[in-house]
Structure formats: structure tokens, C-alpha cells
Amino acid sequence: MKAYYIPGFLLIGFLFGGLRDLPEMEAFIKDDIPFLTAFYKERHQSPEISLKEEKTAGILADQLRAAGFEVTENFGGYGIVGILKNGKGPTILYRTDMDALPMVEKTGLPYASQQTTQYEGKEVGAMHSCGHDMHMTTWLGTARVMAKMKNRWKGTLMLIGQPAEEIGAGAKMMLEAGLYDKFGPPDYGIGLHCSPTIPSGKVGFGKGFTMAxxxxxxxxxxxxxxxxxxxxxxxxxxxxxxxxxxxxxxxxxxxxxxxxxxxxxxxxxxxxxxxxxxxxxxxxxxxxxxxxxxxxxxxxxxxxxxxxxxxxxxxxxxxxxxxxxFPKDFTPANYNHPHLVDRLVKSATSVIGKDNVVEAAPMMVGEDFSRYGKTKHQVPTVLYWLGTVPQERIQSGNLPGLHSPYYFPEVANTIKTGVKVTSQSLIDLFNQKM
Ligand SMILES: [Zn+2]
Ligand SMILES: [Zn+2]
CATH class of the missing domain: 3.30.70.360 (Alpha-Beta Plaits)
Structure with a gap:
């Protein structure tokens, strides 16, 4: 919907609409935090590296089924597709990745990973040092909110559990397996990535090219x-x-x-x-x-x-x-659709406040989420940053980056923020709220 002129009653409708969803959602998320925290720690302690995400995918599939989704497994490697049909409306894709990295964790956390894995013929450590465990947790938390609040939206929610992001292969595998042919091209695609520099409780958005x-x-x-x-x-x-x-x-x-x-x-x-x-x-x-x-x-x-x-x-x-x-293939640049960014910023602002929604500078890192918007269907997509860093660590100035053996997100507050922002964004997109 393109609206250059917004009548006053629609604006009031949006404001009340935005606020109206909040208490019910807030209460549900608050009650769900203990479950999601335990789920996060389990994922953190059971990392599986790229192309070995079998158990992780199985657990996600079971959880989605329990929440009422129709789930297809082993779709492009260990990829999973969860569909929640809820009447006539847009189809929205929301993706999490599932893989960890072959490295030894050095955080010293009580729930640190002790796992090892085979990598290039050697036994090495395995760690979720890119925050994909947090991505899976906020994704599941959002799935549970969306299933619980079905009376607040109409459309089809398409949840993707993607393998092999770290080797830039998983999105391609799922798209080539016929993701958009079998389940239909979505109207929008969204995803999030943990930020090692934005404080927990905040989210960051960049417009246009954000990754290379x-x-x-x-x-x-x-x-x-x-x-x-x-x-x-x-x-x-x-x-x-x-x-x-x-x-x-x-x-x-x-x-x-x-x-x-x-x-x-x-x-x-x-x-x-x-x-x-x-x-x-x-x-x-x-x-x-x-x-x-x-x-x-x-x-x-x-x-x-x-x-x-x-x-x-x-x-x-x-x-x-x-x-x-030159490589036969490479991870294409991520392009955040400007109009969709505007809409998500509005939704995020309505649930966590203006001060907690920050502008994020583009980076030269790569992320294969970009591929969901690069097919012939030209799906508008946005990958936003989820702040993860505890306030005290920001002050210390010691900020381990992603893929550092010392990186870890603050747990409960990050989950709460990710679930709230994503759920409200989905509800608003389904309701075509501007
Ligand atoms: Zn990574
Ligand atoms: Zn990552």
C-alpha cells in the first residue's frame, strides 16, 4: 500500500493499534522468558557447525510443530520451513540460521560449550560465536507469540531455519531446492543478526546496502x-x-x-x-x-x-x-529495502521507544540472507541488528566481535527485545499498517 497522505483517523488507528497489541504481547513474552532462556542455553551448549545442523534442525522443527506450524524438514540440507496459515493476507518470510563455528569457546560462562566436532579431519571445539543460537531463540519466541496472537493478524507466516550460513551456502541450498516454488514467493522477508557493539535492549537499522x-x-x-x-x-x-x-x-x-x-x-x-x-x-x-x-x-x-x-x-x-x-559463486551484498526499513523502524519504535532504535552504519561483512531478496521475485528484505551487549561491557570498552571466542550476548534482555520487535513488525506488516 502506497500512501502519501495519511488521514488523521488512520494515524490514530496506528497509534492505538501499535499500543493495543503491547500489553498482551508483553505479558506473553514475559511469561515465556524462562522457557526461552533455557532453550537458548541448550542451543549454546549444543553447537553444530555448517552442514551438520541435524539435531538442531530436528529440535526447531519439533518446537514449531508444537506451536501449530506445518513443518517441512530436510529442505536444502537440514533446512526447515514452518508455515502458519492464518487467513487471507500477505506471506512473510522470517529466517534464522542454525550453524555454529569450529572453534573453542573461551567465555568462561557456566553454560559455555564443551562440544567438539570434526573439522577438516581434526577434532576441534564448536561454538556459537556468531549468535546464531540467539537468532534461533528469538525466532522461536516470535513463532510462539505469532501463534498465540493469531486473532491479531491475517496472512501466512513462513519461518525458515537455514543451515550453513557461515560457509555462505545455506540460503542458496534452500532457494535452489525450490523454496519459492513450493511455498510461494513471500511479500516480504525479514531476519536479524546479533550485534557485538549495540547494547542489549536496542536494535539497529541500515538502509540500502548494509553488507558486502x-x-x-x-x-x-x-x-x-x-x-x-x-x-x-x-x-x-x-x-x-x-x-x-x-x-x-x-x-x-x-x-x-x-x-x-x-x-x-x-x-x-x-x-x-x-x-x-x-x-x-x-x-x-x-x-x-x-x-x-x-x-x-x-x-x-x-x-x-x-x-x-x-x-x-x-x-x-x-x-x-x-x-x-575468480570464485564460481559468492555471497551477494545485502540490500535493505528502504521502504520496508521505514516500516520496521516504526514498529520497533512503538514497542521499545525511539531511543532504543538506532541507525547502524553499513559494514563490509557478508551474510547470505541477501539471497532471499535477490531472486527474480525481487522480494523486499531487511536484515536488522539486534543489540546484545550488556551495559557494563559497553562501558569497559572491551567488546569482542562476532566469531571471537569471547563473544556472548546478554541473554534475557536480548531475547525479550528481539521477540518484541520482530513480533510487532510482523503483526504490523500483516495488517498493512503504515
Ligand atoms: Zn558468522
Ligand atoms: Zn552470523
Missing amino acids: NTESIDIKVFGQGAHGATPHMAIDPVVIASMMVMELQTIVSRSLNPTDAAVVTVGAINGGTRHNVIPSEVTLKLTVRTYTDEVQATVHKRIEEIAKGVAMAAGLPEDKLPEVI
Whole structure:
């Protein structure tokens, strides 16, 4: 609904509508916090890494069924789809991810994870250090509110439990399994992510591009190996690769419009075995982050030109020029639909107050939630930030980031805020309130 002119009675209707839902919802959430807190701690203590989320998915599916949802399991890996049909109205997708990371938890919490898992042939720790346990908890809490408050909205709620977010694969797996064909494309899609810098009790919104195209690019640099003491008999790929690393820094600083954002980071440089051997090959591993297709294309072009140009200048023949390997696939940039952000900000403000709804700056991290809005259906989507940090930790200035072995959210207040904001947003979207 596009309304440029809002009659007074509608506005009053919205204000009362917004407030009207609150006491009932507030009471239900308050009663549900002990259950959800226990659920959160269980999830935190039972992390399963990407593509191994079998038990987690089973538990979520059981919980959704108990709340009255129709649940499809093993949809794109261990993906689950929970549908709650409640009359004629829009279809809204709300996604949680389910996977943890292969790392040892160091929070020292009484409910810290003691789990281990097999990763790349080794036994390693497992931890929910990206807050996906909190995402699952607020998702389930919202599912329970929406089922309880069915008389307040009409439409179809589509809850997604997504596997393998950390490897950027899960959203693609579920969409390719036919998510929108089987269940219909939704009218809106929403999701949230824990923020390691926004205080618990608050939420953050960014408009437009908020997260980046995330690509891993390899450059194989060739040379001519020789004894370390006879450099004149070699074409040294270590030196060539070093020059490339420096030259790549000019892409962002010299080739792009200064108002366009991009990152070119060389995270690994591997080559050689001994002090006195000039190797014949060096590999560079890059992460490249951009927002738009145009900037991405320019960065790709410059990487290729620099790689070739530096190698040619070193005297390498045509058949020994470097190989730039672009990924077949990458996590696309997340775009928060501006109009939908406005609507969610209104809903959030109505339940937690203006001071607790903050503007969040865009970041160059990646999140495959973006894919739900990138199909031909052009579903408007928003991924918002859920504040998680206890006030005292904000004051201390010691703020471990996501994927840190020390990261953890404040539990009860974060759950309450996430469930309240998401439930009210869904109810307002279902009721087409502006
Ligand atoms: Zn993560
Ligand atoms: Zn995450």
C-alpha cells in the first residue's frame, strides 16, 4: 500500500493499534522468558557447525510443530520451513540460521560449550560465536507469540531455519531446492543478526546496502625457480607476488571513485620451502568486498591487469603469466529495502521507544540472507541488528566481535527485545499498517 497522505483517523488507528497489541504481547513474552532462556542455553551448549545442523534442525522443527506450524524438514540440507496459515493476507518470510563455528569457546560462562566436532579431519571445539543460537531463540519466541496472537493478524507466516550460513551456502541450498516454488514467493522477508557493539535492549537499522559482496579470489603467480644464491638465473615469483600485493592497494585508493566502498585484502601469501631456494610458484589469497556490480567489475578488471602487468614487467613469457581464479559463486551484498526499513523502524519504535532504535552504519561483512531478496521475485528484505551487549561491557570498552571466542550476548534482555520487535513488525506488516 502506497500512501502519501495519511488521514488523521488512520494515524490514530496506528497509534492505538501499535499500543493495543503491547500489553498482551508483553505479558506473553514475559511469561515465556524462562522457557526461552533455557532453550537458548541448550542451543549454546549444543553447537553444530555448517552442514551438520541435524539435531538442531530436528529440535526447531519439533518446537514449531508444537506451536501449530506445518513443518517441512530436510529442505536444502537440514533446512526447515514452518508455515502458519492464518487467513487471507500477505506471506512473510522470517529466517534464522542454525550453524555454529569450529572453534573453542573461551567465555568462561557456566553454560559455555564443551562440544567438539570434526573439522577438516581434526577434532576441534564448536561454538556459537556468531549468535546464531540467539537468532534461533528469538525466532522461536516470535513463532510462539505469532501463534498465540493469531486473532491479531491475517496472512501466512513462513519461518525458515537455514543451515550453513557461515560457509555462505545455506540460503542458496534452500532457494535452489525450490523454496519459492513450493511455498510461494513471500511479500516480504525479514531476519536479524546479533550485534557485538549495540547494547542489549536496542536494535539497529541500515538502509540500502548494509553488507558486502564477499568473494575469495586466488592468484597463482609463476616464476622460474633457481638457487637462492643465483637470482640472475631465476625469475623470482616471491618478488613478483610482493609487488602485486603493493600494487593491489592502489585499486581502492586510485581506481575507484572515492565515494564507492570496496576492500581488497591479501590474507595469505604462500610459496617456497627453504631459505636458499627461489621457488617457481607463489599463491595469493584475496578477499574482495564491494556493494555494487559496477564496482565489483572494476575491481576484478584491475586485479587481472595488475597481476598480468607486474608479471610481464618481470620478464615472464606469455605462458607463465599469472592465473587469477575468480570464485564460481559468492555471497551477494545485502540490500535493505528502504521502504520496508521505514516500516520496521516504526514498529520497533512503538514497542521499545525511539531511543532504543538506532541507525547502524553499513559494514563490509557478508551474510547470505541477501539471497532471499535477490531472486527474480525481487522480494523486499531487511536484515536488522539486534543489540546484545550488556551495559557494563559497553562501558569497559572491551567488546569482542562476532566469531571471537569471547563473544556472548546478554541473554534475557536480548531475547525479550528481539521477540518484541520482530513480533510487532510482523503483526504490523500483516495488517498493512503504515
Ligand atoms: Zn558468522
Ligand atoms: Zn552470523
